[in-house]
Amino acid sequence: MTRQPTVSNLLARLSGAAVPAALVALGASMHRTAPSRAEPAKPAELAELAELAVITALKLVAQPVIAYAAGLALHLSAPQLLAVVVCAGLPTAQNTFIFGQEYGVGEAVANRAVVVTTTLSLATLAAAAALLG
Numbered sequence: 001m002t003r004q005p006t007v008s009n010l011l012a013r014l015s016g017a018a019v020p021a022a023l024v025a026l027g028a029s030m031h032r033t034a035p036s037r038a039e040p041a042k043p044a045e046l047a048e049l050a051e052l053a054v055i056t057a058l059k060l061v062a063q064p065v066i067a068y069a070a071g072l073a074l075h076l077s078a079p080q081l082l083a084v085v086v087c088a089g090l091p092t093a094q095n096t097f098i099f100g101q102e103y104g105v106g107e108a109v110a111n112r113a114v115v116v117t118t119t120l121s122l123a124t125l126a127a128a129a130a131l132l133g
Contacts, residue, residue: 091117
């Protein structure tokens with residue numbers, strides 16, 4: 001006798017594929033939107049770089065600093081404060097890219113923000129852990 005899969009079992013398998021599917025979509029869009037290095041940067045590309053720099057600074061520096069200040073104001077213990085600051089300093093989530101792709105707005109900037117903040121968060125999270133650890 002074969003066992004019929006339950007709805008919850010099917011949903012669990014489907015939800016398990018969400019993150020890998022998002023990573024594949026992110027990688028595919030990076031290949032599709034990669035700028036050409038043969039020509040100089042245009043003003044629109046410079047504006048995108050400036051926007052990306054602001055997004056990165058807000059996500060990796062300002063947000064953890066605000067979380068740290070809020071944690072101090074709430075009199076959190078050292079481990080709690082570290083947890084709050086680390087969570088605040090995590091890189092931009094892939095769902096920002098997925099939403100941008102879904103609605104056709106800011107897809108390239110969201111894509112780059114995920115990649116840049118993920119790369120730079122290695123240093124910023126290590127610094128936060130060293131300062132608060």
